[in-house]
Amino acid sequence: MSQHATPAHGGGRITAPLPFPTAARPEVANPQLRANLRRATHTIRGKRRRVVDEVPDWAALRDAGAAIKADVQRRLPELLERFEDAATAAGAHVHWARDAAEACRIVVELSRAAGATDVVKVKSMATQEIELNDALEEAGITAYETDLAELIVQLGDDTPSHILVPAIHYNRAQIREIFRRRMADAPPQLSDEPRELAEAARTHLRRRFLSAKVAVSGANFAVADTGTLVVVESEGNGRMCLTLPQTLISVVGVEKIVPSFADLEVFLQLLPRSSTGERMNPYTSMWTGVTPGDGPQEVHIVLVDNGRSAVLADPVGRQALSCIRCSACLNVCPVYERAGGHAYGSVYPGPIGAILSPQLTGVADNASLPYASTLCGACYDVCPVKINIPEVLIHLRQQAPHPVAERASMRGLSWIMRNPRRWAAALRAARLGAGPLGAARQRRIGARTLRWLPWPGSAWTQSRDAPLPAPQTFREWWEKR
Amino acid sequence: MRIALFITCVNDLAYPQTGIAVTRILERLGHTVDFPTAQTCCGQMHANTGYRAEALPMVHNYVKVFDRYDAIVTPSGSCTAMVRDQYPNLHPAAAAVAARTYELSELLVDVLGVTDVGAEFAGRVTYHPTCHGLRMLRLGDKPLALLRQVRGIHLVELDDAEECCGFGGTFALKNPDVSTAMLTDKCRRILDTGASVLAAADNSCLAHIGGGLGRGRSGVRVMHYAEILASTGAPA
Numbered sequence: 001m002s003q004h005a006t007p008a009h010g011g012g013r014i015t016a017p018l019p020f021p022t023a024a025r026p027e028v029a030n031p032q033l034r035a036n037l038r039r040a041t042h043t044i045r046g047k048r049r050r051v052v053d054e055v056p057d058w059a060a061l062r063d064a065g066a067a068i069k070a071d072v073q074r075r076l077p078e079l080l081e082r083f084e085d086a087a088t089a090a091g092a093h094v095h096w097a098r099d100a101a102e103a104c105r106i107v108v109e110l111s112r113a114a115g116a117t118d119v120v121k122v123k124s125m126a127t128q129e130i131e132l133n134d135a136l137e138e139a140g141i142t143a144y145e146t147d148l149a150e151l152i153v154q155l156g157d158d159t160p161s162h163i164l165v166p167a168i169h170y171n172r173a174q175i176r177e178i179f180r181r182r183m184a185d186a187p188p189q190l191s192d193e194p195r196e197l198a199e200a201a202r203t204h205l206r207r208r209f210l211s212a213k214v215a216v217s218g219a220n221f222a223v224a225d226t227g228t229l230v231v232v233e234s235e236g237n238g239r240m241c242l243t244l245p246q247t248l249i250s251v252v253g254v255e256k257i258v259p260s261f262a263d264l265e266v267f268l269q270l271l272p273r274s275s276t277g278e279r280m281n282p283y284t285s286m287w288t289g290v291t292p293g294d295g296p297q298e299v300h301i302v303l304v305d306n307g308r309s310a311v312l313a314d315p316v317g318r319q320a321l322s323c324i325r326c327s328a329c330l331n332v333c334p335v336y337e338r339a340g341g342h343a344y345g346s347v348y349p350g351p352i353g354a355i356l357s358p359q360l361t362g363v364a365d366n367a368s369l370p371y372a373s374t375l376c377g378a379c380y381d382v383c384p385v386k387i388n389i390p391e392v393l394i395h396l397r398q399q400a401p402h403p404v405a406e407r408a409s410m411r412g413l414s415w416i417m418r419n420p421r422r423w424a425a426a427l428r429a430a431r432l433g434a435g436p437l438g439a440a441r442q443r444r445i446g447a448r449t450l451r452w453l454p455w456p457g458s459a460w461t462q463s464r465d466a467p468l469p470a471p472q473t474f475r476e477w478w479e480k481r
Numbered sequence: 482m483r484i485a486l487f488i489t490c491v492n493d494l495a496y497p498q499t500g501i502a503v504t505r506i507l508e509r510l511g512h513t514v515d516f517p518t519a520q521t522c523c524g525q526m527h528a529n530t531g532y533r534a535e536a537l538p539m540v541h542n543y544v545k546v547f548d549r550y551d552a553i554v555t556p557s558g559s560c561t562a563m564v565r566d567q568y569p570n571l572h573p574a575a576a577a578v579a580a581r582t583y584e585l586s587e588l589l590v591d592v593l594g595v596t597d598v599g600a601e602f603a604g605r606v607t608y609h610p611t612c613h614g615l616r617m618l619r620l621g622d623k624p625l626a627l628l629r630q631v632r633g634i635h636l637v638e639l640d641d642a643e644e645c646c647g648f649g650g651t652f653a654l655k656n657p658d659v660s661t662a663m664l665t666d667k668c669r670r671i672l673d674t675g676a677s678v679l680a681a682a683d684n685s686c687l688a689h690i691g692g693g694l695g696r697g698r699s700g701v702r703v704m705h706y707a708e709i710l711a712s713t714g715a716p717a
Binding site for chain 2: 021467
């Protein structure tokens with residue numbers, strides 16, 4: 001990467017194929033989806049609140065998490081090189097990928113070199129982002145997702161709709177149907193009891209773990225001082241992948257760096273409480289290069305940029321790179337709760353997706369996402385690393401291409417409102433113009449409201465009555481009193 | 482103390498009764514209210530929709546008009562949040578006037594130290610804490626502390642009160658389906674309380690919720706809480 005070149009934007013599954021409002025419409029109208037999302041988000045929301053409220057120094061932990069990430073962003077190149085040196089010294093091979101395509105190419109070549117016809121996968125956002133499974137399939141290599149929810153999504157030929165809970169849009173009856181149809185070794189009498197579903201997946205996956213030559217993972221953290229990678233998970237399936245196969249390939253976004261091992265103390269407290277609402281996650285796996293005779297003997301690390309340098313170049317927007325993928329913002333977001341993850345068209349949905357995806361691709365390619373928020377601020381309140389999501393949303397709205405009619409009316413209104421005389425005249429004109437109509441509505445229905453407006457007001461009156469100007473503006477009352 | 486009223490553009494045009502209420506409350510407490518007529522709009526809609534350049538002239542006008550006052554009071558949580566949170570980043574000299582701009586409950590409780598404003602209002606009322614008041618200004622319990630002192634009022638709690646109503650300024654027009662889905666859930670919570678009046682600190686949010694309640698012919702009335710605080714029991 002040349003120091004003077006403009007950093008390139010990224011590719012992969014991070015671009016919304018449809019504008020958010022269009023993609024959200026059928027999702028909002030899907031009763032099963034709405035019920036599943038409401039139940040799941042409210043359950044996790046409640047669990048998170050209970051385990052966060054019990055931590056006396058939560059505010060200080062958040063400050064520390066935000067400060068460590070800000071420090072990393074200030075000296076990322078230096079820390080990445082330090083990580084490369086440490087990991088290499090410990091026996092790992094470090095590869096650098098400019099974008100999604102290059103990262104996929106590296107993983108495919110490494111898998112081929114290991115003689116693999118299939119790979120087992122640890123749940124990873126980075127590999128979803130670069131669409132690795134598709135690239136492997138094109139190369140004749142089958143990727144098996146081993147995270148239960150990722151497995152459900154993969155068997156259902158679907159895409160993840162949540163960062164932590166990729167199958168959040170399904171309930172257990174729907175999951176049973178997917179298993180019955182697509183899992184060859186599922187028991188014929190499989191019920192929708194969670195225990196039975198988990199057992200079916202466990203049996204199905206066990207053979208894969210024992211036979212796979214190559215595992216592919218992501219990483220939650222990469223420690224610059226030691227070259228250590230960290231994966232945080234709940235099921236233990238990740239641990240199987242990280243320890244049994246001969247070759248381990250980890251795809252890691254460059255922003256995952258933390259400077260020192262001690263920094264993990266902060267994030268391993270912040271992440272599980274914010275994410276699953278647990279005090280501690282069941283499995284934390286850490287590995288540093290190769291340990292002779294124990295675990296994978298071929299360890300590769302693919303450091304992926306895919307637009308992250310472009311995000312880093314924006315002093316306001318770069319805080320999105322602090323994200324530790326906990327999903328707390330998704331679970332409290334009223335927009336996510338109603339539209340679901342697929343409406344965002346990216347592997348990163350919800351509030352964090354609305355600021356991260358457009359920055360990775362360039363705002364012009366994801367122009368509707370910064371507007372997929374009411375700016376209610378619930379996301380900022382729960383973010384464990386204090387990403388000011390509303391601030392970044394507003395910042396990105398400046399860069400978004402604006403519709404011509406909207407731009408014209410915004411400019412016109414600004415021209416009127418910047419001048420007290422023009423504004424006073426406009427108020428009077430609006431009041432006079434609506435006068436007879438308002439009076440008539442008042443007589444007929446007892447309220448100064450309209451039930452129908454022409455476009456673009458129709459977007460309002462499709463579901464809400466619209467207010468009319470008052471018979472007397474405030475300033476007219478003031479002048480007469 | 483020289484208190485200026487920043488009425489806000491929406492209130493000036495469509496909700497003058499809220500400004501009249503603020504004036505009456507403060508005058509009843511013995512203060513003089515000034516209304517500088519050169520005021521226009523805070524620029525929030527422009528700034529939050531991505532038109533920062535178009536918002537700047539309004540920001541400059543606000544600073545010019547209100548800089549000479551000791552306190553500026555606004556019956557809008559989101560306009561106060563615009564001035565206090567965003568102005569210092571938009572105008573080099575805005576920090577001081579921004580810090581002296583208060584939402585009504587902040588002025589009454591924090592600056593003037595009053596919770597009982599001598600109001601009387603008969604009715605079953607529930608209160609929706611609007612997002613910018615709740616999460617940007619951290620108004621907390623202040624509006625409710627004022628409402629609790631109103632004689633004759635029957636305040637009832639709103640479930641999921643902290644959840645957004647789906648207005649979000651131009652969000653309501655750009656994302657009408659998601660906005661309406663949020664509105665429906667908010668209206669359901671309001672109807673569950675059995676209240677006949679929904680009060681809030683922002684007439685824009687109330688236009689949205691009230692527009693939904695009215696469309697459903699729910700018979701629930703929306704009121705800015707200032708109008709309840711100004712009420713002295715005489716029939717409106």
